[in-house]
Amino acid sequence: MAFSLDSMKSQQTTQTMKPATAAKKLGVYLPATPAEFQEGVVSRAELNELQANPPQWLQELRSSGPHPRPVVAARLGISIAGLARGGVTEALTTEQIEALRQDKPEWLEKERATQAEVRKEAVRIKEKKADREGS
Numbered sequence: 001m002a003f004s005l006d007s008m009k010s011q012q013t014t015q016t017m018k019p020a021t022a023a024k025k026l027g028v029y030l031p032a033t034p035a036e037f038q039e040g041v042v043s044r045a046e047l048n049e050l051q052a053n054p055p056q057w058l059q060e061l062r063s064s065g066p067h068p069r070p071v072v073a074a075r076l077g078i079s080i081a082g083l084a085r086g087g088v089t090e091a092l093t094t095e096q097i098e099a100l101r102q103d104k105p106e107w108l109e110k111e112r113a114t115q116a117e118v119r120k121e122a123v124r125i126k127e128k129k130a131d132r133e134g135s
Contacts, residue, residue: 016041028061029068029091066091082111
């Protein structure tokens with residue numbers, strides 16, 4: 001039996017995702033989102049709308065936090081594993097992240113140095129690969 005594209009399109013259902021997935025895509029900490037966001041499902045169109053026109057709660061979370069670990073790690077310039085090694089296992093607010101930046105604990109400085117080395121190595125490998133492909 002052959003299907004036309006038109007009949008397939010009419011049978012498509014709206015793609016939805018769990019709140020945890022949507023929160024991850026939005027870069028926010030799920031437990032800090034409104035209850036109605038946590039308890040529902042989010043369609044692709046709703047996610048796109050949240051990204052294009054973030055409501056006040058989303059703007060506030062992105063600005064002040066609490067932020068999920070990937071965002072915390074990125075703002076500190078370290079890896080998620082580096083956060084764990086430093087004993088940071090919970091979400092942090094922007095204020096807490098700034099305090100860490102100002103205090104410059106030894107573990108953070110060490111993790112930043114490690115991350116800088118990882119980045120340098122990645123660039124070196126990429127350049128070496130490009131040289132081989134160009135030869």
